[in-house]
Structure formats: structure tokens, C-alpha cells
């Protein structure tokens with residue numbers, strides 16, 4: 001199935017309220033639309049007569065060695081979409097060599113997610129996402145849970161001082177999870193009974209000091225997610241980030257935010273090679289992966305396509321999504337005369353309405 005067909009199958013399978021939660025964005029869904037439109041405006045200038053019969057597309061990242069260049073972005077509540085939930089996503093990601101980012105909004109506890117990944121590959125990379133929390137002891141407890149489960153990196157989401165205003169969810173009245181589906185990693189933490197979306201508290205006053213404090217709590221690499229401004233990318237490096245994820249949260253937070261891929265070149269410049277940069281938002285084909293890597297991303301994350309694969313077919317659907325993107329990317333790399341990811345460079349990308 002193509003990614004589009006998996007999306008259609010997921011829409012047919014899902015409760016329309018849950019479909020809307022995944023598909024939707026904040027406000028008028030401008031940032032969501034911008035992510036897709038932005039990729040439509042980029043085109044590649046392939047180089048010729050310099051390729052190889054086989055390409056090496058693996059990437060080394062803090063917290064993941066020889067990983068696929070496409071990772072599973074952190075997305076909440078997989079058991080809302082399929083009974084196998086995060087276990088299925090973990091097995092599929094590990095089988096494809098892709099990093100899986102699980103975290104506070106997972107509906108499966110992190111030890112079970114890591115165990116499922118290990119069923120599929122001997123040394124999978126599972127990272128753990130957390131939001132800055134108003135109480136330090138909660139952050140500390142979550143960090144320990146991730147470490148003890150065997151996660152190899154943490155990700156702090158910085159773009160959510162408040163939860164986005166999701167128009168579809170407000171209209172549908174979606175603010176709670178069905179019985180039997182809960183934010184399992186939040187169980188028995190100080191002051192956070194699981195059950196409702198709002199039980200994962202946001203921290204409007206979170207600061208760079210809080211971020212640095214989290215970095216200081218662990219020897220794991222700590223990525224920061226949700227950076228668009230180059231000055232923040234520099235601050236992230238100064239405060240100990242092991243990597244920067246350029247993201248507008250799939251258009252689900254600030255609806256007037258720029259498309260994430262449009263912000264990538266300035267962030268890559270600002271970081272100046274100090275740490276790797278990952279891009280997510282709107283990646284839907286192998287050519288998008290190639291454009292992002294040419295513009296300086298070390299890897300990309302995908303959110304919704306993975307969830308459509310999960311809803312349509314469980315682990316097999318997630319594998320299909322990852323396999324499709326990775327095969328298309330490898331094919332594009334070959335057609336661009338690339339032997340490895342680093343053979344894609346910014347001079348091989350043009351941008352303008354003339355692109356398509």
C-alpha cells in the first residue's frame with residue numbers, strides 16, 4: 001500500500017474523533033498545511049556519474065548507532081489507534097533500524113516498549129520524551145524510569161508551554177482517553193493521576209535553566225525538540241543539548257509557526273556542526289527525506305504516517321511506512337549520485353514556486 005492508501009485505510013478503521021485528533025492541527029491548521037506545502041516548493045538538482053551500486057544510509061546519532069535516517073517521531077496514545085499500541089510501533093521501528101521515541105504520553109509503560117523493540121532487534125534505539133514539568137521530582141522520576149528501562153536518549157519537548165488549541169478536538173469534545181487507555185509512564189508519580197490528556201501538565205514558565213537541570217540529571221544524551229529560531233538552537237547547544245529537533249510539532253501548537261523545513265537551514269547554520277539536527281513535519285516521501293538531509297539534517301522524524309500505518313495494520317503497517325520511506329530515499333540518493341547521506345548538499349536543492 002502507498003502511504004496515501006494506508007492513510008485512507010486508517011481513516012476508515014478509526015473512530016472519527018480519534019482520527020481528527022491525529023490528523024488535526026492547531027487553529028486554522030495553517031502550520032500543518034505549511035509543512036506539506038513547503039516540501040512541495042523544494043526540488044533537487046541531482047548530480048550525475050558519481051554513484052555506487054550500493055549506498056550506506058545509516059546515521060550515527062547521540063543515542064543511536066547506525067540508525068536509519070528516518071525515525072519515529074514521538075506521538076501520543078498509540079493504543080488509541082491499535083490494540084497493540086506502542087509495542088507494535090516499537091517492534092516495527094526496531095526491525096527497520098529506526099529510532100523510536102516513546103515517552104510520557106505513551107499508553108504502554110516504557111519497560112514493555114523497550115522489551116518489544118528487543119524482540120525485533122538486538123540493540124534497538126528507544127528514546128524517551130518528556131515535557132518540562134513544574135515539579136523537579138516528577139522529571140527526575142521520569143528520567144530514572146527511562147534509564148532503568150534501557151532508553152538510550154531523552155528528548156525534551158520545548159514547544160509546548162501550553163497545549164495547542166486543536167480546533168477539531170475542541171469541536172469534538174476530545175479531552176479524555178477511553179477506559180483502559182492511559183498515560184502509563186505517569187502512573188504513581190507525584191501529583192499526576194493518568195487518564196486525561198490534561199493529566200500531562202504543561203509548564204508555561206519552563207526555562208533554559210530547567211532544560212539544563214534535566215541535562216544534569218542524567219548521563220544519557222538529551223535532545224531538544226521544537227526549535228525553529230536559530231537563536232534558540234544556539235542556546236540549546238550552550239545549555240547542553242546533544243541534538244536539536246527542528247519541528248513545529250506537526251502544526252499542532254503555534255498555528256502561525258513557519259513550516260519546519262523552511263527553518264532548517266538557519267538552524268543548521270547556527271548550530272555549526274556542534275550537534276546533529278533532526279527535522280520533522282510534513283515528511284511524506286523519500287524525496288522529502290533527501291531534501292531535508294541535503295539542507296543539513298542528520299535524519300528526519302515522521303509522525304502521522306506511522307500512526308496511519310499502525311491504525312491500518314498494526315506493526316506490519318508501521319513497517320510498511322518506514323520501509324516505503326527508506327526505499328524511496330535510497331532510490332532518490334542513487335538518482336542523485338550519492339553513495340552516502342553526506343553526498344547530498346545544500347547546493348543540490350532549489351526552492352521556489354517553480355519547483356512544482
Ligand SMILES: Cc1cc2nc3c(=O)[nH]c(=O)nc-3n(C[C@H](O)[C@H](O)[C@H](O)COP(=O)(O)O)c2cc1C
Nearest residue numbers: 022073074075076105157249250281282302303304
Ligand atoms: C497524534 C500526535 C501526537 C503527538 N504527540 C506528541 C507528543 O506527545 N510530544 C511531542 O513532542 N510531539 C508530539 N507530536 C508531534 C510529533 O512528534 C511530530 O513533531 C509531528 O507529528 C511531525 O509532523 P508529521 O506528523 O507531519 O510527520 C504528536 C503528533 C501527532 C500527530
Ligand SMILES: CCCCC(=O)C(=O)O
Nearest residue numbers: 076105197198200249252
Ligand atoms: C499531553 C499529550 C501531548 C500530545 C501532543 O503533543 C500532541 O497531541 O501533539
